[in-house]
Amino acid sequence: MLTKKELKEYCENARENYLPHISIDCVVFGFHEGLMKVLLLKVKNEGGWYLPGGFLLKPEPIEMAANRILKERTGLDEIFLQQFHVFGDPERSKEHFEMYKDLLPAKENWFTNRFLTIGYYALVDFCDVNPTPDQFSATCSWCDLNDLPEFKLDHALILKTALDTLRLQLNYQPIGYNLMPKEFTMPELQKLYETILDKKLDRRNFQRRMLGFGILNRLEKPRKGGAHKAPYLYSFDLENYKAALTEGFKGGW
């Protein structure tokens, strides 16, 4: 929560530069040590967590805004982003309304307005991210998808919708290029799928199917160093991967 002074400054700036009534919230998925992670922010002097988000500059394309916001929170450029839903319940920002309504008159108070928020989800390589709080936040950090904190506003719903969308997309799009390091083993990739879907998959069938998609290159060298049989390393075949992204897998009719 902002102090009155901070609020006032922020609102003046926001009214000047941002489109009113529209915000962007991003669900940033990462994958680390076999666990699915989401990037979250904890606001100063408030309980509850937020998704990284922000506003749209008046002349800015939406996707560019999402990229800008994520660049600020992660340090990353060129993030894989997918717009998935607009959340527009008139009551969705009620908490903010209650919190800020007494600090500034409605007319100049950015946060007592209604906001529609455009939901994006992002897939990123966990290790590349440098979580950076925004000016409202005390903390920006990865949270385990299995162990989520309390959310503010409707951010739990946004996260759930993103996850549902991701799971659905898994069925007709390749995924992983943005979540895995350049080189990885088949068991590691399987773990990613298992984590996203929250279920066990058969090792042999997973491999067969995955290879069947034709988006993987097996590298010559295996991964050394483990205490067991050295697994092969794979990388994505970018060309086929992108083709699969646009055309989708098989898919019925």
Place this chain on the structure above:
Amino acid sequence: MLTKKELKEYCENARENYLPHISIDCVVFGFHEGLMKVLLLKVKNEGGWYLPGGFLLKPEPIEMAANRILKERTGLDEIFLQQFHVFGDPERSKEHFEMYKDLLPAKENWFTNRFLTIGYYALVDFCDVNPTPDQFSATCSWCDLNDLPEFKLDHALILKTALDTLRLQLNYQPIGYNLMPKEFTMPELQKLYETILDKKLDRRNFQRRMLGFGILNRLEKPRKGGAHKAPYLYSFDLENYKAALTEGFKGGW
């Protein structure tokens, strides 16, 4: 295109009642005589066609706004609606900007603002629709999907995106309840699928697969009156249909 007087009145009302910078555009699909149809509007004194659209009342949920807009254009309540994308290119309303910029000063000119538009597609029973122009339009009518006119703004893109989404959804959701009359024959339903997908399907395999979904009831009576063998009539099993809508078909992992 509006006259100056009309524009002025409209803008005053709009500023008062609608959220700025946000619009809704609907792609209304219907199916008639074996052809896929889209509901379009032709504005007075302008070349080119628009999708039915409108704005969001300040306290109104998005979905309700889409319903309200479609109720006005079609006479229908309770339309099947699916939000599919937000279009936000800052240049997307350039045509409007050029058209209206000289009529009113920017400050009070609703139409020279930037608009993000939320795209919904709707599936309706062609025969139930009573196409009704809005106050800007001379004509509201069904157009054949294979024979589309010139569009204004980015409405060709919006339509294409809607169609792509619909085709994709065909693979994991039932469709047809909203597009077909209550009772229909298997060949008629097949024709719907063929029309949406723009490709021929095998009669026998289509039937087997469709019945396999378990969302159809075969009625006792056949359709009489044709010059040929009387086909069976089917209706959708609402309960199973809705279950399939939420759970999706099979779907991979």
Place this chain on the structure above:
DNA sequence: AATGATAGTGTATTACTGACACAAGAGTAA
């Protein structure tokens, strides 16, 4: 009663999915 057009249905082939088991490699410890 023969014709023409369309509807209903069965079957063989192939591809895919899911369940399962065994062999190979790499380190570890005797």
Place this chain on the structure above:
DNA sequence: TTACTCTTGTGTCAGTAATACACTATCATT
């Protein structure tokens, strides 16, 4: 060095779904 353990790589078989294809049934018309 050898046996052991853990993990990876791969083959097979059965059940299921997808594809391709051809015949019979029915109605209206002549």
